[in-house]
Amino acid sequence: MDLRRLQVFAKVYEQRSFSRAAEEVLLSQPTVSGHIKTLEEDLGVSLFDRLGREIMPTRAAELLYDYAKRILIMVEEARRAVDAYLGRLSGDLLVGGSTIPGQYILPLYIGLFRQAHPDVRINLTIADTELIAGKVLAGELELGVVGAALDDDRLQFSALWNDELALAVWPDHPLAGKVAGIGDLLRWPLILREAGSGTRMSLAASLRKAGVGFDDLTVAAQMGSTTAVIQAVRAKVGMGVLSRRALADDVAAGRLALVEIKVLDLRRRFHLVMRKRRTHSPAAQAFIALLKEQRAVAE
Known part of the structure; x- marks a missing residue:
């Protein structure tokens, strides 16, 4: 499971919008959609229901989001620990x-x-x-x-x-x-x-x-x-x-x-x-x- 895709997924979940998430992560909207599609294929589940211009997270997305946030926080803390060790x-x-x-x-x-x-x-x-x-x-x-x-x-x-x-x-x-x-x-x-x-x-x-x-x-x-x-x-x-x-x-x-x-x-x-x-x-x-x-x- 790719960390970048998890980060993109978390932003889409929080923003309830592919376009707003794209602005947050500095990617194009098609790239964000591609990341979500690949993640859905990897997991074998649908993460968002597309309702016209709106999206709604599925139950699988709600479960994944809890883990994704914890993983992303731990990754950031690991980076910080290394930075602290190196004095950066x-x-x-x-x-x-x-x-x-x-x-x-x-x-x-x-x-x-x-x-x-x-x-x-x-x-x-x-x-x-x-x-x-x-x-x-x-x-x-x-x-x-x-x-x-x-x-x-x-x-x-x-x-x-x-x-x-x-x-x-x-x-x-x-x-x-x-x-x-x-x-x-x-x-x-x-x-x-x-x-x-x-x-x-x-x-x-x-x-x-x-x-x-x-x-x-x-x-x-x-x-x-x-x-x-x-x-x-x-x-x-x-x-x-x-x-x-x-x-x-x-x-x-x-x-x-x-x-x-x-x-x-x-x-x-x-x-x-x-x-x-x-x-x-x-x-x-x-x-x-x-x-x-x-x-x-x-x-």
Whole structure:
């Protein structure tokens, strides 16, 4: 059974499309179809039902996919072990970041890392905390940096840098520049990040300590990105609680104003997330060392 065909099969299975899989593996669509046909002939089973322009995996494909993923991960780990033995730092490094570390922190450290290791190509995926943790767990990313630690004993979370959330409003909002209490937070419409966001998780934890839940709030909207929340606050849809890092430019330019909430502790930590018992590539080990080194400098 050819490893390249297994890789192509896994991509077709995941994408549910020959054309999208071809883009992922940098092959033509006829070549991808040929790989699947040869694999089906080798195994003596049909792996995909062709339904017009759509394809559906058969039961045999579902069984094969579980083994294919394990085989491909083991092959990659074997390559990494040899690279580590030889002291090589090259190849692709798949890193994830939730919104704030992904947009405002990791690009800087990727730049520092690339200066020291120019032969390593880093692919940064940005999504919410739950999605990044899920991709790390599935082996799609070697590591991630997220805004909250999840309760999953298959994952290891290590605290990195401090961050603080802040309540933002438009400049002529009645609370702009003032100190507010919980009553003010409950009275005015609020925009939340989506479920799965580290920012939302941190806000929920802070509210719980003050005896408040999301059901007590007047939620004007829920949005899937920090940028969307900022634009909605500027449009006077509602107030927003976001990282000070994300708000800094708009506050400095006078487009937003901050409100201090005296009874809420909005401090949090960003966390490095890795899958337990996974063998990391030399590049990942070096990048992790850089992140922890920078944490020590920041402290």
